[in-house]
Amino acid sequence: MTNRKEGMNYAPKGKPNPVVKENEFIFAAIALEHGHIGGMCSGLIDAGGTIKYVYDPDIQKAEAFAKNFPGIIIAKSEDEVLSDPEVMLVASADITSKRGALGLRVMDAGKDYFTDKAPFTTLEQLEAARQKVQETGRKYMVYYAERIHNECSVYAGDLIEQGAIGRVINVLGLGPHRLSAPARPDWFFQKEHYGGILCDIGSHQVEQFLYYTGAKDAEVTRSQIANYNHPEYPELEDFGDMMLVGDNGATGYFRVDWFTPDGLSSWGDGRTVILGTEGYIELRKNLNITVEDEGNHVFLVDKTGEHHIPVTGKVGFPFFGQLILDCINRTDHAMTQAHAFKAAELCLKAELYAERIE
Amino acid sequence: MTNRKEGMNYAPKGKPNPVVKENEFIFAAIALEHGHIGGMCSGLIDAGGTIKYVYDPDIQKAEAFAKNFPGIIIAKSEDEVLSDPEVMLVASADITSKRGALGLRVMDAGKDYFTDKAPFTTLEQLEAARQKVQETGRKYMVYYAERIHNECSVYAGDLIEQGAIGRVINVLGLGPHRLSAPARPDWFFQKEHYGGILCDIGSHQVEQFLYYTGAKDAEVTRSQIANYNHPEYPELEDFGDMMLVGDNGATGYFRVDWFTPDGLSSWGDGRTVILGTEGYIELRKNLNITVEDEGNHVFLVDKTGEHHIPVTGKVGFPFFGQLILDCINRTDHAMTQAHAFKAAELCLKAELYAERIE
Numbered sequence: 054m055t056n057r058k059e060g061m062n063y064a065p066k067g068k069p070n071p072v073v074k075e076n077e078f079i080f081a082a083i084a085l086e087h088g089h090i091g092g093m094c095s096g097l098i099d100a101g102g103t104i105k106y107v108y109d110p111d112i113q114k115a116e117a118f119a120k121n122f123p124g125i126i127i128a129k130s131e132d133e134v135l136s137d138p139e140v141m142l143v144a145s146a147d148i149t150s151k152r153g154a155l156g157l158r159v160m161d162a163g164k165d166y167f168t169d170k171a172p173f174t175t176l177e178q179l180e181a182a183r184q185k186v187q188e189t190g191r192k193y194m195v196y197y198a199e200r201i202h203n204e205c206s207v208y209a210g211d212l213i214e215q216g217a218i219g220r221v222i223n224v225l226g227l228g229p230h231r232l233s234a235p236a237r238p239d240w241f242f243q244k245e246h247y248g249g250i251l252c253d254i255g256s257h258q259v260e261q262f263l264y265y266t267g268a269k270d271a272e273v274t275r276s277q278i279a280n281y282n283h284p285e286y287p288e289l290e291d292f293g294d295m296m297l298v299g300d301n302g303a304t305g306y307f308r309v310d311w312f313t314p315d316g317l318s319s320w321g322d323g324r325t326v327i328l329g330t331e332g333y334i335e336l337r338k339n340l341n342i343t344v345e346d347e348g349n350h351v352f353l354v355d356k357t358g359e360h361h362i363p364v365t366g367k368v369g370f371p372f373f374g375q376l377i378l379d380c381i382n383r384t385d386h387a388m389t390q391a392h393a394f395k396a397a398e399l400c401l402k403a404e405l406y407a408e409r410i411e
Numbered sequence: 412m413t414n415r416k417e418g419m420n421y422a423p424k425g426k427p428n429p430v431v432k433e434n435e436f437i438f439a440a441i442a443l444e445h446g447h448i449g450g451m452c453s454g455l456i457d458a459g460g461t462i463k464y465v466y467d468p469d470i471q472k473a474e475a476f477a478k479n480f481p482g483i484i485i486a487k488s489e490d491e492v493l494s495d496p497e498v499m500l501v502a503s504a505d506i507t508s509k510r511g512a513l514g515l516r517v518m519d520a521g522k523d524y525f526t527d528k529a530p531f532t533t534l535e536q537l538e539a540a541r542q543k544v545q546e547t548g549r550k551y552m553v554y555y556a557e558r559i560h561n562e563c564s565v566y567a568g569d570l571i572e573q574g575a576i577g578r579v580i581n582v583l584g585l586g587p588h589r590l591s592a593p594a595r596p597d598w599f600f601q602k603e604h605y606g607g608i609l610c611d612i613g614s615h616q617v618e619q620f621l622y623y624t625g626a627k628d629a630e631v632t633r634s635q636i637a638n639y640n641h642p643e644y645p646e647l648e649d650f651g652d653m654m655l656v657g658d659n660g661a662t663g664y665f666r667v668d669w670f671t672p673d674g675l676s677s678w679g680d681g682r683t684v685i686l687g688t689e690g691y692i693e694l695r696k697n698l699n700i701t702v703e704d705e706g707n708h709v710f711l712v713d714k715t716g717e718h719h720i721p722v723t724g725k726v727g728f729p730f731f732g733q734l735i736l737d738c739i740n741r742t743d744h745a746m747t748q749a750h751a752f753k754a755a756e757l758c759l760k761a762e763l764y765a766e767r768i769e
Binding site: 219220222223225227229274277279282292294296302304308312314315316317318322326328329331333335342343352354355356357358359360361408410411 | 577578580581583585587632633635637639640650652654656660662664666668670672673674675676680684686687688689690691693700701710712713714715716717718719766768769
């Protein structure tokens with residue numbers, strides 16, 4: 054039950070697998086508005102990264118963060134971090150609506166940027182980032198944690214690449230989350246700042262659709278949002294769902310919501326069902342209800358039978374080491390820039406054109 | 412593994428619970444084009460019904476069927492059955508495109524009609540049946556087996572009625588089926604006759620959406636069909652999915668397909684996930700993959716915890732007894748005529764306006 058209340062502080066433990074030595078990849082953390090920043094930084098550190106600074110306008114937040122990272126410098130300003138040529142990458146979990154602008158400043162300072170999802174709240178922010186990447190050659194990478202920081206999701210990608218289920222024709226995702234309203238900051242309930250449910254937690258789902266199907270682009274064919282049961286937060290969307298068709302003909306559907314019941318032993322019973330022409334995969338990401346509080350359950354059904362593959366501690370999180378090497382070598386093995394931006398674009402469009410259900 | 416290959420011959424065993432004595436409710440079977448007729452008749456017999464006749468133009472089919480029902484008369488013509496005033500109801504699993512016309516003849520003969528799903532292949536057939544019901548006062552009932560003849564689906568309805576998950580806001584259904592192409596008749600692959608995948612196996616899903624949400628009507632907001640991997644059957648749709656919004660604001664999504672892998676111990680890993688404001692229910696209808704070949708697994712998550720409730724043999728199939736009493740008393744407790752027709756209408760519209768994915 055360790056992750057009972059920690060949906061917003063998701064920081065899974067992987068197996069450390071350093072790809073560089075100390076001080077070969079120095080990074081900093083700026084803006085600690087979401088607990089994801091912990092998982093982002095520990096992922097980089099497990100892969101060999103060295104964290105030099107933390108900065109947040111709220112000094113108490115910075116101090117609390119610093120306790121977990123011995124030797125870290127609490128910077129006095131954003132500029133102190135951005136003007137240090139040793140810093141190669143800035144990790145950040147700002148208020149969602151401010152992530153784009155911070156990224157521009159980071160890239161202007163000649164550094165790569167690694168932001169919590171969702172990376173933007175408007176298409177204009179996305180366009181500005183696309184241009185800045187073009188102009189500076191820097192990276193604007195995104196922490197789509199529900200795939201890159203979840204071992205069963207990583208393993209599913211490997212299975213698909215090996216051809217275990219043939220051609221992927223449909224990806225279905227359920228992304229329920231526990232609201233834990235009292236623990237959330239005000240901006241979390243202001244649409245201008247969090248961007249809407251499809252933009253926010255929907256971004257994980259769109260990213261997974263593109264990744265598992267291999268689609269380079271997709272059309273959002275229908276998207277919906279609702280506030281079914283939280284009139285006290287009028288700008289909260291407690292439900293959203295959408296359909297996608299990929300440029301390769303694969304289809305997708307996702308449902309996200311803030312209705313995780315108190316009785317669930319995890320913050321959310323996240324599922325992904327990937328249907329292929331030769332079999333299917335079901336991921337029970339965060340737990341196996343009524344059986345096990347621990348997550349990372351892969352179920353594979355193919356020609357030969359039904360297989361349950363628990364993968365906790367067996368797969369790790371290759372994204373972080375790949376990202377470090379990508380930053381050093383200017384490659385894009387962790388995630389292409391086009392992929393990171395396309396996922397953002399589609400969830401922004403889904404949100405923008407969503408039908409509101411009453 | 413008993414139901415390994417029997418997707419098309421679905422005849423679950425319930426607990427017999429007769430509501431009438433022998434010969435108080437006499438019925439007949441006409442047209443045996445789909446194995447579902449076995450489940451339909453055994454359901455009625457377990458509820459006290461008495462089967463008097465079987466008729467099919469193919470005498471061998473009628474003889475094979477008769478072996479399972481001692482004392483049954485093999486009729487020489489449809490008219491022999493329809494002209495017998497003792498027969499109160501005709502059960503039928505004709506070629507889908509012929510079900511509507513047979514229903515009109517049955518109702519014209521003053522009898523109630525109980526057809527396998529899908530009940531129609533065109534909106535014109537539906538309209539003719541609506542008029543005939545109006546004119547004759549007879550019933551045109553439908554065997555939506557994946558709810559009425561599946562104990563966990565029945566139990567989910569009871570839980571919802573008791574308020575176990577609050578207001579139902581979303582129903583999600585996965586209805587994969589094994590193709591078993593060599594065992595299928597020619598008409599199964601001809602769209603004019605089977606009606607398309609959303610009309611055919613999609614009809615179960617639409618019916619469940621209306622039932623679990625309590626919606627009286629709904630809008631099909633997006634529907635899609637594809638033939639991803641069966642070019643040898645050009646008119647087969649091996650995939651379909653759709654979204655619905657109910658007149659009460661509840662939302663739904665369903666995916667149906669013919670991609671059940673050979674390694675699965677059932678004909679299909681049917682699932683239903685019902686999201687409410689106070690909890691959710693997952694049904695694993697036909698098996699619990701890698702754990703149990705037997706189906707009827709209800710998973711309920713609410714404020715108090717996670718609950719696994721296996722219900723095989725515990726719930727039975729109240730539909731059949733209710734239908735018999737409805738026919739005798741002219742009530743509509745088993746299913747209202749409006750509900751049966753609305754489910755048919757929505758799946759026909761979903762099919763008619765479906766986007767074809769290439």
